[in-house]
Amino acid sequence: MTDRIAYADVEVGTELPAQTFPVTRATLVQYAGASGDFNPIHWNEKFAKEVGLPDVIAHGMFTMAEAIRVVTDWTGDPGAVVEYGVRFTKPVVVPNDDQGATIEVSGKVAAKLDDNTVRVDLTATSAGQKVLGMSRAVVRLP
Amino acid sequence: MALDQSFVGRTYPPTDPYEVGREKIREFAEAVGDANPAYTDPEAAKALGHPDVIAPPTFVFAITFRAARQVIADPKLGLDYNRVVHGDQRFAYRRPVRAGDRLTVTSTIETIKSLAGNDILDVRGEVHDEAGELVVTAWTKLVARAAEEA
16 A cells, blocks of 8 residues: 555646556456346347347446545555535447457546645546546545 | 336335455455455455455446346336346445345335436435445436337
């Protein structure tokens, strides 16, 4: 774990370390089991195509879970997250090969708020497309 | 067909308690590839000021979504669940979810809109612990896509 980031040391525009998260079909099966979301669009190619998707797609909540890691890895304490919200704009398409897909996430401090909190705006892309919109977290710093 | 606006403001009965287990948190953290020790090591969690291991921020969705399904599946509401996609998700946390919590969810329909044939439903889930304290509020936007033209 890194040293805790202090409110006083953060400025608007401070960039959080960007991260890339891999996602394969195996990841999705594992996430389905852990989360209880067994919607076949996340593991059954035939079904996904029948409902008009290009291929199997990642759970939106999986992408949301990865994106906040840029924030929780930065603060060290995941309990520091006070608010977190996203819009699911584009699906993360996960091909059935060894590579799968990747989700790239960056974040920066957009505002310093009261009570030692800051708002972080996140950007998440996959295959060059923005997959989350309005992705924002508020975290309380020491 | 547009959904019945009289469902706006409707609150469903609280769910039975969901007991958050350490191993379930570990399983979820592994599934998202997150090695933060606050999720698996009670001592690391205590060093951060938590009484036990805490859950990743989005973990609680599994519980609130299960509660929201009682809304989605309400036959009187008549939403076509096969056409439902997840539009937005937002959480406001009073404190992190942690191992040992016994959580109940109370779901309320906040808004119902009809836009270009799509039914858009905002469901608020309030998650309380055994002491009755609010732990987290989850807002879930569900979009039932319009049926395709033949």
